[in-house]
Amino acid sequence: MKQSILSFIQKHQLLQEGSKIIVGVSGGSDSMALLHFLKDLQEKWSLEVIALTIDHQLRGEDSTADQKFVKQWCLQSDLKCIAHQVDVGEYQRQNQVSEELAARRLRYDIYAAEMKKQGADYIALGHHGDDQVETLFMRLTRVATSNAFEGIPVKRSFANGQLIRPFLCVNKQMILHYVKENEIPFREDQTNKDNRFTRNYYRNEIIPLLKKNNERLFVTAQRLSETLGEDEKYLAEQARKMVEEVIERDTNSTKISFVNQAFIERPHALQRRAYHLILNYLYDTLPKDLSHIHEEKFFALIERQEGNTYIDFPLSLRVENSYGKIHLYFSNQLPRQFAFHLPLQVPDRVELPDGAQITSELVDAKTDKISRNNIIIPIDSVALPLHIRTRKPGDRMTWDGLKGTKKLKDIWIDAKIPANERDKWPIVTDDNDKIIWLIGLRKAFGSNQFCQGREQIKLSYHKGTI
Numbered sequence: 429m430k431q432s433i434l435s436f437i438q439k440h441q442l443l444q445e446g447s448k449i450i451v452g453v454s455g456g457s458d459s460m461a462l463l464h465f466l467k468d469l470q471e472k473w474s475l476e477v478i479a480l481t482i483d484h485q486l487r488g489e490d491s492t493a494d495q496k497f498v499k500q501w502c503l504q505s506d507l508k509c510i511a512h513q514v515d516v517g518e519y520q521r522q523n524q525v526s527e528e529l530a531a532r533r534l535r536y537d538i539y540a541a542e543m544k545k546q547g548a549d550y551i552a553l554g555h556h557g558d559d560q561v562e563t564l565f566m567r568l569t570r571v572a573t574s575n576a577f578e579g580i581p582v583k584r585s586f587a588n589g590q591l592i593r594p595f596l597c598v599n600k601q602m603i604l605h606y607v608k609e610n611e612i613p614f615r616e617d618q619t620n621k622d623n624r625f626t627r628n629y630y631r632n633e634i635i636p637l638l639k640k641n642n643e644r645l646f647v648t649a650q651r652l653s654e655t656l657g658e659d660e661k662y663l664a665e666q667a668r669k670m671v672e673e674v675i676e677r678d679t680n681s682t683k684i685s686f687v688n689q690a691f692i693e694r695p696h697a698l699q700r701r702a703y704h705l706i707l708n709y710l711y712d713t714l715p716k717d718l719s720h721i722h723e724e725k726f727f728a729l730i731e732r733q734e735g736n737t738y739i740d741f742p743l744s745l746r747v748e749n750s751y752g753k754i755h756l757y758f759s760n761q762l763p764r765q766f767a768f769h770l771p772l773q774v775p776d777r778v779e780l781p782d783g784a785q786i787t788s789e790l791v792d793a794k795t796d797k798i799s800r801n802n803i804i805i806p807i808d809s810v811a812l813p814l815h816i817r818t819r820k821p822g823d824r825m826t827w828d829g830l831k832g833t834k835k836l837k838d839i840w841i842d843a844k845i846p847a848n849e850r851d852k853w854p855i856v857t858d859d860n861d862k863i864i865w866l867i868g869l870r871k872a873f874g875s876n877q878f879c880q881g882r883e884q885i886k887l888s889y890h891k892g893t894i
C-alpha cells in the first residue's frame with residue numbers, strides 16, 4: 429500500500445519535500461492511517477506534520493473522547509496537535525442548513541484559518557477510493573450534469589496552499605490492513621452504521637453489490653474521476669472562451685445579451701456550460717429553485733428566431749428572445765433603472781436620461797418638413813403642460829382614422845421593438861395623461877391638422893449620442 433500511495437503522490441505531484449502539512453484527523457481509521465503515513469515520511473522528506481482535530485459536539489461525550497484520543501496519540505508520537513471545537517447546532521439555526529453541511533462549512537473554515545495561521549503548504553484529508561465510488565454513485569442518481577462525475581478531487585487550491593487526498597488510490601480494506609499491520613489505534617464512529625444517512629446506505633447496501641462484479645471498483649472509479657476531470661477542465665475553458673466571444677455585457681454587469689445564432693451554432697457541450705457560466709455571472713448565489721426545467725426552457729427559447737417572447741427565472745431574472753437576440757436581465761430592476769417623468773413647457777428644451785433632447789416651440793406657420801422626429805399639436809386640443817414619460821401598464825392611444833384605441837404594447841410589437849427597449853421609450857402626453865406622441869412611431873395628430881393663423885406647438889426629437 430505504501431508504494432502505491434507514493435506513486436500516486438508522485439503522479440499527481442501532491443507533496444513537495446520540505447513542506448509544512450496539516451492533517452485533518454477525526455480519530456477514525458482513515459485519518460489516523462494518513463497521519464501515521466505522513467509521520468513516517470516526515471524525516472525522509474523533511475516534512476513538518478501537524479494534526480488538526482475538530483470536535484463538532486454532535487455525538488456528546490463520544491466526539492469529545494475522539495478528540496482527546498487524537499491529542500493523546502499525537503503526544504505519544506511527538507506530533508504537534510491543534511484542537512478546535514465548533515457549535516454546529518448554532519450555525520444550523522443561524523443559517524438554516526443541514527447538520528452535515530453546517531459541520532462541513534465550519535470544519536473547512538477552520539482548515540483554512542489554520543493553514544494561514546501555521547503558514548502551511550497543504551491540508552491533507554483521509555478520503556479514500558471507496559469514498560470516491562460512493563460519491564460517484566450518489567451523484568449518478570441525483571445530478572444530471574457531467575461535471576458532477578469529476579468526483580472528489582485529488583488536489584485543489586485551498587486557502588494559502590492546497591488541499592490534497594493521497595489515499596484516493598487505496599480502498600478501506602487496504603487502510604484497515606495498514607492500520608492493523610502498524611498497530612495504529614483508531615476510534616469507531618457508531619453513526620457510520622446508520623443507514624438513514626444516504627452515504628451510509630450506499631456504503632453498506634449498494635456498493636457491496638457492485639463490488640461483487642468488480643473487486644477493484646475503487647481503481648475504476650478513481651480513473652473515471654481523473655479522466656472526466658481532465659475533459660471537464662478542457663470543456664470549461666472552451667466554454668469560457670465561447671462566452672467571451674458571444675456575449676455582450678452592459679456596463680453595470682446586470683444584463684447579458686447575445687445573438688441566438690452565434691450561440692446555437694456552437695457545440696451543445698459548450699452551449700450547456702456557457703448557460704451555467706452566464707447564470708453564475710448574473711446571480712450572486714444560484715437560487716435553490718433553479719432546476720433543469722429552466723435549462724430546457726432556455727434552450728427551447730433560444731431556438732426561436734422570430735417574435736418577442738420571454739421566460740422568467742427565479743428572483744425576477746428575465747430571459748427574453750427579441751427578434752433573434754437574447755437578453756438576460758433582472759426585470760424588477762428595470763422600472764427603477766429606466767423610468768422617468770419630465771414636464772415639458774412651451775418653449776422648452778428637455779434632456780432625456782439617454783442624452784436625447786426634446787424641444788418645444790410655438791409656431792403659427794408651417795415652417796419645415798414634418799418627419800418621424802417632430803409633431804405639430806393644435807394648442808386648443810390638449811391640456812397643458814405637456815409631459816414626457818416612460819410607459820405605464822395598460823397605456824393606449826388613438827390617432828386620426830383609428831376607431832377606438834390601440835395598446836402601446838401592440839404598436840411596439842408591430843414595429844418589432846424589443847421589450848427591454850420599450851421600458852425606456854419616451855412618450856409625450858398632455859396634462860390629462862392623453863398620449864399625444866409615441867416618439868418615432870405614432871402621433872395623435874396628423875400634419876393635415878395644421879391650420880394657418882392658429883397657434884400650434886411644434887415638438888422636435890433629437891436623438892441622443894449616448
Ligand SMILES: Nc1ncnc2c1ncn2[C@@H]1O[C@H](COP(=O)(O)OP(=O)(O)OP(=O)(O)O)[C@@H](O)[C@H]1O
Nearest residue numbers: 452453454456457458459460480481482553554555
Ligand atoms: N472532526 C474532524 N476533524 C478534522 N478532520 C476531520 C474531521 N472529520 C473528518 N475529517 C477529515 O475529513 C476526512 C473525511 O471525513 P469523513 O467524515 O468523510 O470520513 P471519516 O469516515 O470520518 O474518516 P476517518 O476514518 O478518518 O474518520 C477525514 O479522513 C479527515 O481527514
